[in-house]
Amino acid sequence: MKNPPPTMKKGLFAILFTFVCSAAFAQYDPKALEILEAMSKKYKALPSFEAAFSYTLTNDVEKINEEFKGKMTVKAEKYRLSLPEQEVVNNGTTIWTYLPDAKEVNIDNFDPNSDDLNPSKFWEIYKKGFKYLYLEDKTEGGVMCEIVDLVPEKKDAQYFRVRMNIVKKDKSIQSWTMYDKAGNRYKYTITKFTPSPKLDDSFFNFDVTKYPGVEVIDLR
Numbered sequence: 001m002k003n004p005p006p007t008m009k010k011g012l013f014a015i016l017f018t019f020v021c022s023a024a025f026a027q028y029d030p031k032a033l034e035i036l037e038a039m040s041k042k043y044k045a046l047p048s049f050e051a052a053f054s055y056t057l058t059n060d061v062e063k064i065n066e067e068f069k070g071k072m073t074v075k076a077e078k079y080r081l082s083l084p085e086q087e088v089v090n091n092g093t094t095i096w097t098y099l100p101d102a103k104e105v106n107i108d109n110f111d112p113n114s115d116d117l118n119p120s121k122f123w124e125i126y127k128k129g130f131k132y133l134y135l136e137d138k139t140e141g142g143v144m145c146e147i148v149d150l151v152p153e154k155k156d157a158q159y160f161r162v163r164m165n166i167v168k169k170d171k172s173i174q175s176w177t178m179y180d181k182a183g184n185r186y187k188y189t190i191t192k193f194t195p196s197p198k199l200d201d202s203f204f205n206f207d208v209t210k211y212p213g214v215e216v217i218d219l220r
Contacts, residue, residue: 032134032148036126038171043123048075048199052192055083058185072119073197077112078204079120089206090120094220096206104215105208123173125162129153137168140175144168
């Protein structure tokens, strides 16, 4: 096998260096915990919310730079997540994953204890299985943010780091970025936030009858 070109080597070394440094310096930082607790308290106090966001996938080695837009609506354990290629609907018991291009919907039981990132509990992920470290105060998009890194305790976790930008003034989440070991960075930036919209519980059910021709794959 041929050796990778110098530019790819540099990219791979940079990814490895970041991974090692994040793991080495991550801890249960009391300043980071204070920021995260304040942020969590803010969102827990809301009965519901809607958030529009931009989603960017970048990989310097593979020269990937893709951007999409999405929307998430949350009410307690329930959520509806709309992305260009899929829609995920969770009523707190059942979760539907609708794939428009494939014309199929997968139905499964919702497991609140799953390690998967849950839009209705994202502001609480630091409480289980993560170390956390305050990095700095930094202006992002004209807003002063407190930057906190979360590093999973499990070495085989899907992501080796989650970086959170938390608005210093009101402890809201401005953005978060997830890093995986393949060099991919997934950044979610909140572009519009609506607190406490009135939402009927039926909004968090997926009515298959409204999607004629869709294949139903029941995994329960």
